[in-house]
Amino acid sequence: MRVVVILGPTGVGKSAVAVELALRIGGEVISADSRAFFRGLDIVADKPSVQVRERVPHHLIDIIEITGSYDAMAFREDVSRLVPEITERGRVPIIAGGGTLYLGAILRGIFTGPSADPEFRARLHARPLSELYAELERVDPAAAARIHPNDRLRIVRALEVYAATGRPISALQQEAEPLPFDFTVFGLRMEREQHRGAITARVDRMLGEGLIDEVRRLRERGLTPRHQAYRTIGVRETFAYLNGELSYDELRARIVRNTWSLARRQLAWFRRERNVQWLDITDKDAKFIASTIAAQLRSFS
Missing domain, CATH: 3.40.50.300 (P-loop containing nucleotide triphosphate hydrolases)
Structure with missing residues (x-):
């Protein structure tokens, strides 16, 4: 079509x-x-x-x-x-x-990934955004390069996926x-x-x-x-x-x-x-x- x-x-x-x-x-x-x-x-x-x-x-x-x-x-x-x-x-x-x-x-x-973890997300949301972005730069620099430093929603999701799978979301998205x-x-x-x-x-x-x-x-x-x-x-x-x-x-x-x-x-x-x-x-x-x-x-x- x-x-x-x-x-x-x-x-x-x-x-x-x-x-x-x-x-x-x-x-x-x-x-x-x-x-x-x-x-x-x-x-x-x-x-x-x-x-x-x-x-x-x-x-x-x-x-x-x-x-x-x-x-x-x-x-x-x-x-x-x-x-x-x-x-x-x-x-x-x-x-x-x-x-x-x-x-x-x-x-x-789109990479569907693991289901949302409300408790894990709540812990991340309680932390400063700059700290979360620095962590993302460490565990998944490719995702950090694409995600705006103020985009808390996508930063949290990327960190959530890494914590749940042990793999960067940027690598999983390529599949x-x-x-x-x-x-x-x-x-x-x-x-x-x-x-x-x-x-x-x-x-x-x-x-x-x-x-x-x-x-x-x-x-x-x-x-x-x-x-x-x-x-x-x-x-x-x-x-x-x-x-x-x-x-x-x-x-x-x-x-x-x-x-x-x-x-x-x-x-x-x-x-x-x-x-x-x-x-x-x-x-x-x-x-x-x-x-x-x-x-x-x-x-x-």
């Missing part, structure tokens, strides 16, 4: 291209945005509007409560189910997003297998300064649309730093603003800075991905890029 994948760093317009491509080739979009899964993160996650989703079917958006969790294995299982369903309807599955952990689960495979689909992968990238400008413009738009009020409502609904959705860029910064720790200008600047840092990390991950057809979308709109991809897909037929 042919599956089209549109990946790239945050802020380059993957969702808009996916929608335009779906309109041209009869597709349905499967979101690989690591925060669009959560209900309530509408502005923060910059989800496609309801009107857009009425024009083009979207999957894996608003499927998890704001205080819930969703991991790469669940995503892999959902994609395994959705691709045949979409194909049987005579439609083309289009996976679009920048969630590296989730895309890796389908394109590279994983991708999903058995015919993936055609397109990557979107943009000239550096235009990309930074696009991120800044998006943050300004999100703030203008009510990002602060959205996060305030989510906090009232029970979102706390313990929850997965809290780690979304724009959420923890707004919590700090609501707590009086940041001014409005500091909030804006921090969201822009953290979003740009995420984009750079995503690009570094995507560059290691094989078989990606990269498209420079600088000064090009979504319709032009979608038409270019559609033409390439026809040439493969």
Whole structure:
């Protein structure tokens, strides 16, 4: 089964291209945005509007409560189910997003590993993050090189796997297998300064649309730093603003800075991905890029 994948760093317009491509080739979009899964993160996650989703079917958006969790294995299982369903309807599955952990689960495979050990995790969570990262660098330097020093969730999991198996998670992950689909992968990238400008413009738009009020409502609904959705860029910064720790200008600047840092990390991950057809979308709109991809897909037929 042919599956089209549109990946790239945050802020380059993957969702808009996916929608335009779906309109041209009869597709349905499967979101690989690591925060669009959560209900309530509408502005923060910059989800496609309801009107857009009425024009083009979207999957894996608003499927998890704001205080819930969703991991790469669940995503892999959902994609395994959705691709045949979409194909049987005579439609083309289009996976679009920048969630590296989730895309890796389908394109590279995923190591399931031992079950979670709540007591062991609690002990790790009680220790300073810098200490955990130093331990990871010692037992699994390859994993430490890939995992951000502030990503407590993945650091804890890597240490948990090493403690349970005696083997580095980086070595075990190499034994994983991708999903058995015919993936055609397109990557979107943009000239550096235009990309930074696009991120800044998006943050300004999100703030203008009510990002602060959205996060305030989510906090009232029970979102706390313990929850997965809290780690979304724009959420923890707004919590700090609501707590009086940041001014409005500091909030804006921090969201822009953290979003740009995420984009750079995503690009570094995507560059290691094989078989990606990269498209420079600088000064090009979504319709032009979608038409270019559609033409390439026809040439493969």
